Amino acid sequence: xxxxxxxxxxxxxxxxxxxxxxxxxxxxxxxxxxxxxxxxxxxxxxxxxxxxxxxxxxxxxxxxxxxxxxxxxxxxxxxxxxxxxxxxxxxxxxxxxxxxxxxxxxxxxxxxxxxxxxxxxxxxxxxxxxxxxxxxxxxxxxxxxxxxxxxxxxxxxxxxxxxxxxxxxxxxxxxxxxxxxxxxxxxxxxxxxxxxxxxxxxxx
Amino acid sequence: xxxxxxxxxxxxxxxxxxxxxxxxxxxxxxxxxxxxxxxxxxxxxxxxxxxxxxxxxxxxxxxxxxxxxxxxxxxxxxxxxxxxxxxxxxxxxxxxxxxxxxxxxxxxxxxxxxxxxxxxxxxxxxxxxxxxxxxxxxxxxxxxxxxxxxxxxxxxxxxxxxxxxxxxxxxxxxxxxxxxxxxxxxxxxxxxxxxxxxxxxxxx
Numbered sequence: 216x217x218x219x220x221x222x223x224x225x226x227x228x229x230x231x232x233x234x235x236x237x238x239x240x241x242x243x244x245x246x247x248x249x250x251x252x253x254x255x256x257x258x259x260x261x262x263x264x265x266x267x268x269x270x271x272x273x274x275x276x277x278x279x280x281x282x283x284x285x286x287x288x289x290x291x292x293x294x295x296x297x298x299x300x301x302x303x304x305x306x307x308x309x310x311x312x313x314x315x316x317x318x319x320x321x322x323x324x325x326x327x328x329x330x331x332x333x334x335x336x337x338x339x340x341x342x343x344x345x346x347x348x349x350x351x352x353x354x355x356x357x358x359x360x361x362x363x364x365x366x367x368x369x370x371x372x373x374x375x376x377x378x379x380x381x382x383x384x385x386x387x388x389x390x391x392x393x394x395x396x397x398x399x400x401x402x403x404x405x406x407x408x409x410x411x412x413x414x415x416x417x418x419x
Numbered sequence: 420x421x422x423x424x425x426x427x428x429x430x431x432x433x434x435x436x437x438x439x440x441x442x443x444x445x446x447x448x449x450x451x452x453x454x455x456x457x458x459x460x461x462x463x464x465x466x467x468x469x470x471x472x473x474x475x476x477x478x479x480x481x482x483x484x485x486x487x488x489x490x491x492x493x494x495x496x497x498x499x500x501x502x503x504x505x506x507x508x509x510x511x512x513x514x515x516x517x518x519x520x521x522x523x524x525x526x527x528x529x530x531x532x533x534x535x536x537x538x539x540x541x542x543x544x545x546x547x548x549x550x551x552x553x554x555x556x557x558x559x560x561x562x563x564x565x566x567x568x569x570x571x572x573x574x575x576x577x578x579x580x581x582x583x584x585x586x587x588x589x590x591x592x593x594x595x596x597x598x599x600x601x602x603x604x605x606x607x608x609x610x611x612x613x614x615x616x617x618x619x620x621x622x623x
Contacts, residue, residue, distance in 0.1 A: 219512065220485035222473045226466040232459050234451050246509050247438050248467070249474060249483065255436050260467035262430040263452070267460035269426045270453060279453065281424035305450050308423065 223249070275346070277322040277339050279304045287311075287319055294318045296353045300343065300372065302326055302360060310358065318356075321346065326364035327371055335371060343372065347381050358388040361408070427453070479550070481526040481543050483508045491515075491523055498522045500557045504547065504576065506530055506564060514562065522560070525550065530568035531575055539575060547576065551585050562592040565612070 219227075223245055230241035248256050272278070273285035276298075280286070287293060287307070297318025301307060307320050325338040335341070346352065357372055359365035373385045391409035392401055401409075423431075427449055434445035452460050476482070477489035480502075484490070491497060491511070501522025505511060511524050529542040539545070550556065561576055563569035577589045595613035596605055605613075 219508075220474060220483055220490070222466070222469045222485055223483060226463075226470045229459070229463045229466040232455075232457075232462075233448055242509065242512070244437055245470070246507070249470060249508075251436075253436075254471075255433070256467045256471035258436075259430075259433045260464045260471065262426070262433040263460045263464035263467070265426045266430045266449070266453060267458075267464065270424060279424055279427060281426055286424070303450070304423075304453075305446065308446070 272322075276320045277324060277342065278307050278320055292317070296351055297356070298343075298346065298352055298354070299356045299358050301358050302365070302368075306358065318354075323359070323368070326359060326362075327368045328364045329367075331364075338368075340368075340372065340375070344375060344379065347376065347379070347383060352381070352383045354384040354386060356386045356388060361388075361390040476526075480524045481528060481546065482511050482524055496521070500555055501560070502547075502550065502556055502558070503560045503562050505562050506569070506572075510562065522558075527563070527572070530563060530566075531572045532568045533571075535568075542572075544576065544579070548579060548583065551580065551583070551587060556585070556587045558588040558590060560590045560592060565592075565594040 226245045226248070227238070227241045230236055230244050231238065233241075236244070248259070269281050270279055271281070271283070273280040273288055274283050275288045276285060278285040278287065282289075288295075294317050298321050299310065299316060299318055300321045300323060301310070302323055302325065304322055307322065310316055310320075321339065321343050323338045323340065323343075325333055327333060327335055327338065327340075343355075347355070355372070355376060357369040359368050369387055373387075376383055376385050389412065390405070391412060392398065392405060398406065430449045430452070431442070431445045434440055434448050435442065437445075440448070452463070473485050474483055475485070475487070477484040477492055478487050479492045480489060482489040482491060486493075492499075498521050502525050503514065503520060503522055504525045504527060505514070506527055506529065508526055511526065514520055514524075525543065525547050527542045527544065527547075529537055531537060531539055531542065531544075547559075551559070559576070559580060561573040563572050573591055577591075580587055580589050593616065594609070595616060596602065596609060602610065
């Protein structure tokens with residue numbers, strides 16, 4: 216016999232769908248929400264409904280937006296001839312937090328993964344090629360993660376741009392030892408990559 | 420410049436109100452909710468609204484309920500002359516999971532805490548006394564946590580029942596080394612309590 220009433224059991228079941236939330240955490244969160252007197256249940260419910268109804272993908276770059284165009288694509292100070300290709304919207308946030316990039320983005324919403332059954336048509340690769348065909352793009356920076364799928368997606372996009380004879384440079388985000396990292400804790404692939412892509416600082 | 424649209428920022432702000440959820444976790448959860456195609460946003464929103472509107476406290480024991488009486492108080496197979504006093508609704512769930520208790524509950528919704536400014540009138544102590552006055556109660560088991568406030572609340576309730584000359588036994592849930600626990604990892608207070616409340620298994 217379950218001592219919790221049905222609406223509470225339903226809420227626990229919904230919370231369990233969140234990543235990293237099991238039965239115990241879901242129960243703790245649900246009871247916290249119930250015990251809260253500042254209307255957390257109502258505020259959260261309204262925010263979720265609002266997100267569900269109002270968030271869309273930018274028609275140009277497929278970043279998250281609440282208008283047909285995202286705030287970055289709408290910003291006239293951004294260099295729209297420079298496209299940075301990323302896997303997910305959260306990658307845009309990460310790069311923006313560095314306050315150094317002044318171009319625009321293209322969010323793929325996934326990576327090509329032959330084992331996972333994800334081909335280039337399943338993610339926003341055709342739309343990227345469409346942008347290259349219709350606008351003057353000086354450079355495409357591929358900033359997918361340095362993983363097997365990330366590298367594979369980079370090579371695929373690079374080949375498409377070379378084969379399509381676009382007047383566009385292609386670059387890959389640098390991979391190596393992160394700032395503050397220590398060589399002794401780095402994996403072999405990172406060390407090999409850091410050596411291979413070393414910067415020449417004085418030529419002879 | 421924030422690359423996330425306002426409805427998403429609002430959702431992140433609401434999620435941050437949950438216990439143990441900071442900026443990073445809230446962002447991860449919000450993006451997960453958005454990326455989910457099985458309408459997690461809508462389902463969660465509906466559950467929250469439902470909980471907000473339909474959950475109430477049982478008029479007898481103050482456990483969570485979706486009717487005026489909770490499912491335990493409504494169950495005719497439970498012994499309503501035996502009351503187990505707990506701090507929170509989640510304590511009811513914990514005790515129910517042991518499948519051994521057949522009485523009813525009384526949820527205090529807090530503990531007496533002189534330092535925190537919580538007196539007996541701020542929690543459901545007067546309502547417990549009211550139950551003792553109006554029904555025939557054979558025993559009150561105080562199952563508050565073995566903390567300073569839990570012990571204090573126990574002693575306060577014990578004294579009220581003794582002073583009120585109720586024909587009711589009072590008992591305290593056992594405190595000691597948990598099953599599977601190891602003596603070497605136990606704190607001093609638990610060890611002292613386990614020694615003090617040892618069970619005599621053979622009398623001479």
